[in-house]
Amino acid sequence: MVPLSWYLILSGILFSLGVLGFLLKRNIITIFMSIELMLNAVNLSFVAFANYWNTHPVADKSIVPLSGQVFVFFVMVVAAAEAAVGLAIIISVYRTRETLNVDRVNLLKL
C-alpha cells in the first residue's frame, strides 16, 4: 500500500523538472524533450487516479475509473503527433539558420 500522495508528489517533481528544463536549456531539441517530460508527469497522475478510483468505488456512476488510462492513451497520441510536427519544424529552422540555439532564433520569418 503506497499513499496516493507519493505518486502525485513524484508527478509534481517530474513536472517541475520539466518546467526547469524548458526554461534553462538553450538547445531547441532539449527544450522539446522537457515538454515530453512534463507530459509524462501528467500521465503518471492520470494512471495513479485511475487506480485510486478503482479501489475506492463511489456511488456517482459518471466516474469511470478506467477513463484515466484512456486519457493517457490520448495524451500519447497527441504527444506523438506533436513530436512529428515539432521535429519537422526544428529541421526546417536548422536548414535556414544553421543553429539549434533558441537565442539565435529570434525571428518568426524564415
Added chain:
Amino acid sequence: MVHQVLFIVFGLICVAGAINLLVQRHPISSALSLVVVMASLALIYLLLGAEFVAAIQVIVYAGAIMVLFVFVIMLLNAGAEERTRGSRIALFVGVPGVIILAGTVGWMLVSGSGRLGTVSISSSNFGETHNIAHLLFRDFLLPFEITSVLILIAIMGAVVLGKREN
C-alpha cells in the same frame, strides 16, 4: 512493503534521470536519460496495475518518439549547447519560480495526504487491454476517430515542413 520499496526504487531512478536530462550539455545524453525516465515510469505503471499503458509507454514513447528524437539529433549533428546571456536571465527568474511551483504543489499534497488515501496493486484484471478497448471503442469512440484525423494532419504537416524547397 514490496510495493513501497519498488515505488521508491523506480521513483528515484525516474528523478535521477530527469535531473540528468537537465545537467547534460549534449542532446544525445539528454535523450538517453529521458529514455531511462520513460522506462522506469512504465514500471511504475505496472505497479499501478496499468499493463496496457505500461506496454504503450515502452513501445510508443521509449520506442517510437525517442527514436525520432535521436534520429533528428544525429541528422542535424547537434553538438553541446552553448551558454548565452539569455540563459542567465532564465536561470535567475526560472529557478525561484520553479521552486515556488514545486513547493506549493508539494505543500498542498503533504497537507492533504490524510484525505487522499492509498493505492494498492489491484488484484482484479483492471488495466487489461480488453477493458480499455471496451471503453475506447464505445464511450470514447468519437475522440478516438478525431485523434486519427489529428494524426493525419500531423503527417501532412511533417511532410510539408520537411520538404526541401527548390
